[in-house]
Amino acid sequence: MPHVFEPATSGRAKCRGCGKAIGRGEVRFGENVANPFAEGETTIWFHPICAAFKRPESVLQALAETQLDVQMGERLETLARASTAQRRLVRIDGAERAPSSQAKCRCCQKPIERGTWRIRLVYFEDVRFTPGGFVHLDCRGEHFEGHDVRERVLHFSTDLDEGERADLERALAS
Secondary structure, eight states, rough: OOEEEEEEESOOOOOOOOBBBTTTTTTEEEEEEEOSSSSSSEEEEOOOOHHHOOOOHHHHHHHHHHHOOHHHHHHHHHHHHHHTTSSTTTEEEEEOOOOSSBBBBBBTTBBBBBTTEEEEEEEEEEEEEEEEEEEEGGGGGHHTTTTOOHHHHHOTTOOOOOOHHHHHHHHOOO
């Protein structure tokens, strides 16, 4: 069964990328994967933009086989192609302030100081995203080889209030 874009039939499914509910009637992306718990396949659901950021190959494959509104299709294709430009971009899972100084940066291996911004990383394993460490905000250029991560980081930083979000945007701009 191929990957699919379709309207959500109920409001019960959650996006595997951001963890937010996919509203009834909202366009969603279904990726068909081997079921790790039984025989056959299973479908995991995403908001289309979340899928373009985290599962770009599947989105590009589905876009080639389906008819979406032209504007949405072009936007998803642009985001998915940008996500395939560097293998680490699909691992971005937002940003947060470090609650302690225990974590080390995956790039420079130095501790991430308490209260400083860090980028969360995840790995896709066994049909789910597993935490994979952190990167200093200042190490993003080196770790992601100069690719712009601003839009991805802001998209998956949904737990921030307005003040924190504005502060993160300033930090990403510098």
